[in-house]
Amino acid sequence: xxxxxxxTPEQVELVKAMASRNKAVAYEAQVALAEFIGPVLAEVLNQxxxxxxxxQSLQFNADDNPSIPLDLxxxxxxxxxxxxxxxxHAGGLPTxxxxxxxxxxxxxxxxxxxxxSFDRRYAAKSRMDVVSKTFTRVAQEILIKQETTSATLLMxxxxxxxxxxxxxxxxxEVAGKLTLADLNDLLTLAKRINTSWIGGTPTTRTKGxxxxxxSPETVQDIRAMAYNPIxxxxxxxxxxxxxxxxxxxxxxxxxxxxxxxxxxxGLSIMEINELGQNQKFNNLFDTAAGSTTYYLPDGSSxxxxxxxxxxxxxxxxxxxxxxxxxxxxxxxxxxxxxTLIADDQYSIRQNKIGYFGSIDEGRVVLDNRxxxxxxxxxx
Amino acid sequence: xxxxxxGLNPLIIPHLKxxxxxxxxxxxVIYYSRVYNRYMSEKEEPYEEVTxxxxxxxxxxxxxxxxxxxxxxxxxxxxxxEKIKQLEVxxxxxxxxxFETNELDIFEDNLKSMNLTDMMRMAQKAGLxxxxxxxxxxxxxxxxxxxxxxxxxxxxxxxxxxSVKLDPDNPTHASTIKMxxxxxx
Numbered sequence: 025x026x027x028x029x030x031x032t033p034e035q036v037e038l039v040k041a042m043a044s045r046n047k048a049v050a051y052e053a054q055v056a057l058a059e060f061i062g063p064v065l066a067e068v069l070n071q072x073x074x075x076x077x078x079x080q081s082l083q084f085n086a087d088d089n090p091s092i093p094l095d096l097x098x099x100x101x102x103x104x105x106x107x108x109x110x111x112x113h114a115g116g117l118p119t120x121x122x123x124x125x126x127x128x129x130x131x132x133x134x135x136x137x138x139x140x141s142f143d144r145r146y147a148a149k150s151r152m153d154v155v156s157k158t159f160t161r162v163a164q165e166i167l168i169k170q171e172t173t174s175a176t177l178l179m180x181x182x183x184x185x186x187x188x189x190x191x192x193x194x195x196x197e198v199a200g201k202l203t204l205a206d207l208n209d210l211l212t213l214a215k216r217i218n219t220s221w222i223g224g225t226p227t228t229r230t231k232g233x234x235x236x237x238x239s240p241e242t243v244q245d246i247r248a249m250a251y252n253p254i255x256x257x258x259x260x261x262x263x264x265x266x267x268x269x270x271x272x273x274x275x276x277x278x279x280x281x282x283x284x285x286x287x288x289x290g291l292s293i294m295e296i297n298e299l300g301q302n303q304k305f306n307n308l309f310d311t312a313a314g315s316t317t318y319y320l321p322d323g324s325s326x327x328x329x330x331x332x333x334x335x336x337x338x339x340x341x342x343x344x345x346x347x348x349x350x351x352x353x354x355x356x357x358x359x360x361x362x363t364l365i366a367d368d369q370y371s372i373r374q375n376k377i378g379y380f381g382s383i384d385e386g387r388v389v390l391d392n393r394x395x396x397x398x399x400x401x402x403x
Numbered sequence: 404x405x406x407x408x409x410g411l412n413p414l415i416i417p418h419l420k421x422x423x424x425x426x427x428x429x430x431x432v433i434y435y436s437r438v439y440n441r442y443m444s445e446k447e448e449p450y451e452e453v454t455x456x457x458x459x460x461x462x463x464x465x466x467x468x469x470x471x472x473x474x475x476x477x478x479x480x481x482x483x484x485e486k487i488k489q490l491e492v493x494x495x496x497x498x499x500x501x502f503e504t505n506e507l508d509i510f511e512d513n514l515k516s517m518n519l520t521d522m523m524r525m526a527q528k529a530g531l532x533x534x535x536x537x538x539x540x541x542x543x544x545x546x547x548x549x550x551x552x553x554x555x556x557x558x559x560x561x562x563x564x565x566s567v568k569l570d571p572d573n574p575t576h577a578s579t580i581k582m583x584x585x586x587x588x
Contacts, residue, residue, distance in 0.1 A: 113555040115496035115505050117466065124569070139501070139530035172495035304495070311493045314464025329462045369532045380530050 027061075027068065027160045029152045036150045042377055043148035050377075054366035057155075058379060059358060065163050065381065066362035069170070075178070075237065075296065076170035078341055079350035079387055083361070086353040086384060090131045094123060097346055097390050109181040109389040114173050118180045131351045133386035136173070138165035139367065141378035162364070162381045170385075175298065175305045177387050178339060178348075182395040183312035187217040193318050193397035195328045197256045198264075202238075202245040202338070204271075205256035206398050207289050209321045210236075210340045217393050218342075233340035233396060235292040239300030242338055242400060246288055250279030291340075299337055301402060306332045309397075318399055334403035340396040347391040353384035361385075465490050466560060484508060490559060501529035502548050505555045510548050514541060 029035055041053035070077065084090040094106065111118040112132045123129060140161055146154040185192035194213060197205045214232030219225070253268020270276065279285075285293055298305040310332040320326035330337070341348070352361045367378030389395070465486060472483045487506055497503045502525065504510050517525070522540050523533035529551070531543055569576040 112561055113505075115491065115494055115499040115559070116555060117490075117494065117560045119561050136499070137501075137530070139528060141527060169499050172498055176494055307493050311465055311490070314467050315462055331462065367530060369530070371534075374532075374534050378530075 027064065027156050027163060029156045029159075031150075031152055035152070039147050039150050039152065039155055043144045045372075047372055051366060051368065054377060054379075058364040058366050061159050062355075062358055062362050062364035062381070063360040065159060065166075065364060066360045066383075068163050069166060069362060069383070072167055073294070074167060074171055074174075075294070076167070076174040076350075078178075078235070078237075078343065079174060079348040080346055081361075082349050082351045083354045084351055086355050086363075088353070090133065090351040090353075090386065092129045092131065092349065092351075092388075092390070094127055094129050094390070106390070107392060109177060109392060111173060111177055111387060114169065118177045120181070129388070129390075131349075131386045131388060133351060133353065133384050134173075135382050135384050136166055136169040137380065137382035138162045138169075139378065139380045141367065141370070141376045144375040144377055147377055158379065162379065166362070166381065166383055170383075171298075173387060175308055177389060178341075178395065179305060179309040180312040181389040181392045182339060182397045183309060183314075184316065185392045185395060187393055188219060190217055190323065191318060192217065192392065192395060193313075193399060194321050195318050195326050196398055196400045197320065199401050199403075201248070201402075202242050202398070202400055203256045204249070204254050204289070206338075206400075207236075207291065210338075210396055210398055213321065214340065214342060214396050217396070231290065231344075232342060233291060234343045235294060235341045237294045237296060237299065237339040237341065239303065239306075239336050239338075240295055240297065241300050241336055241402070243285060243293060243295045245400075246285060246293070247279055250276045299339075301336060302333055306335075306337055309337045328399060328401060330399055331403075334401065336400040336402055338398040338400065340398070342394040345391065345394050347389060347394040349388050349390060351386045351388075465493070469560060487559060494559070496559075500551070501525065502544075502551065505552050505559065507548070507552070511545075514544065 029039075038053055038057055042050055042057065044050040044053065070081070082090070082092070094108075105122050105124055107120050108123050108129060109118050109120045110132060111134075114134045114136060138161075140158050142154055142158050182192055190213065192213070194209060197203060197209070211232040218232070249271050252270075253264065254271045255264050255269040258264055271279075287293060296305070297303065300306060310330055313330040315329060317327045317329055319328075328335070354361055355363045362381060362383050364379055364381040367380045370376040370378055469483070469486050469490065472478065472480070472486065477483050484506075488504075488509060491497065491504055491506070491509075496505055502510055504513065514522070519537050519540070522537070522544065526533040526535075526540055526544055529544070529547055531540075531547055533540065535543060569580050571577050571580055
């Protein structure tokens with residue numbers, strides 16, 4: 025991510041004015057730049073291909089109490105009570121509450137903020153690069169906070185999720201790697217847990233999941249399907265023998281040509297470094313999983329307790345449903361989700377120009393049936 | 404007699420010294436017949452389970468450990484504080500909060516170990532004026548921390564809230580549902 029301020033005469037003048045010895049002029053220029061940059065930063069945050077953007081934005085007026093009428097977010101034939109996951113504050117463990125679909129869900133929001141400052145002389149010399157990098161840092165800090173809060177909510181929601189007596193997380197079929205069978209299992213699982221309220225076929229049948237969020241090692245496994253066998257069992261149902269079955273030629277050619285896969289098996293792939301053995305979000309899932317034992321798709325064999333040092337995790341998400349919601353406050357003055365204000369705490373002798381940026385948001389998982397997971401045992 | 408006793412358990416030798424050679428021979432017959440029967444018998448004797456050391460013990464999650472400590476009333480112990488610290492690292496509180504923790508006692512400990520430069524850096528991140536002397540800066544940071552975490556302290560694992568479930572098949576519940584519907588709720 026890079027935010028660049030163009031070196032136009034107007035902007036150079038504005039940045040110079042920020043370093044004025046006249047306090048009123050300097051502060052006015054700083055406020056003008058904040059008003060101009062704030063909406064740009066909000067746009068940057070919303071465009072970044074991150075875990076945070078799996079959530080659908082629901083804007084509300086700042087200083088208001090956001091709420092969702094739950095019945096509008098569920099099908100008329102859905103269950104009467106639903107499990108809603110939310111986080112009361114940034115850095116807390118998310119909790120779930122069972123709510124009747126006829127109720128109004130009040131959303132807890134919290135503020136994610138960042139404060140930066142730079143030396144006045146950079147503004148005096150019209151160093152646009154320093155000013156640009158300062159705002160890039162603000163955006164980065166907010167993004168990392170959004171990523172962490174999103175991941176905590178998603179991992180906690182999926183770790184203990186169970187619908188129709190089926191756990192939403194399963195163990196992979198062939199030890200040590202992801203196979204096509206695992207993706208196939210995920211799609212079946214997603215269909216099995218998305219039933220009508222009487223347990224039958226829902227009126228709106230979806231593919232099951234639309235996106236997978238996985239580690240680089242998992243994407244490596246997918247690329248490896250170009251030159252490795254893909255079968256998970258022999259014709260008689262036993263474990264595959266030494267002579268495996270290769271993927272169709274067309275599929276392998278696609279793998280060779282597109283090493284940086286954006287999509288596979290009809291699923292969008294989001295590759296993140298925070299997943300994988302001993303990585304940040306893997307550790308989060310490990311914490312959320314606790315002593316839970318996960319099984320193979322048959323639900324009874326191959327019991328495994330997730331261990332971040334041995335296992336990898338893949339998260340499957342169905343984005344066709346409006347279940348991952350991010351309530352975000354919109355500033356009444358600027359009309360932007362991101363509020364950037366000139367920091368007035370520095371006295372003129374300190375020779376500092378500061379900015380304080382914040383975003384007021386709250387995230388909820390209205391229905392955890394949109395989340396499924398696959399553990400890749402790499403021990 | 405002494406030769407016969409060589410190789411036997413030293414604990415039983417004093418007892419055997421008092422017996423005759425006939426009795427010793429009888430003892431050997433009984434002993435070897437038992438050994439023979441044990442190895443030649445088709446019926447398997449029950450065996451003790453032997454562990455290879457490869458099995459993984461049942462893992463307990465950090466959240467479960469903290470919950471158990473809470474139940475035992477060990478919330479003021481150093482071990483509890485350590486567990487909360489570990490959980491905060493996993494949940495990314497160090498990145499989420501400019502104070503790197505949401506717990507007052509942990510923050511006070513951190514402040515004690517900070518030099519002025521560290522404190523100034525943290526104050527800057529929290530949007531506080533860092534150009535103060537150490538005692539004033541420390542007081543300002545503590546005040547700001549308390550304001551920043553007024554709703555979050557001691558709440559890293561909030562208790563789940565369960566709403567009342569009304570069963571329409573239950574006549575009492577059904578009348579309550581009807582009343583709520585009449586009220587437009």
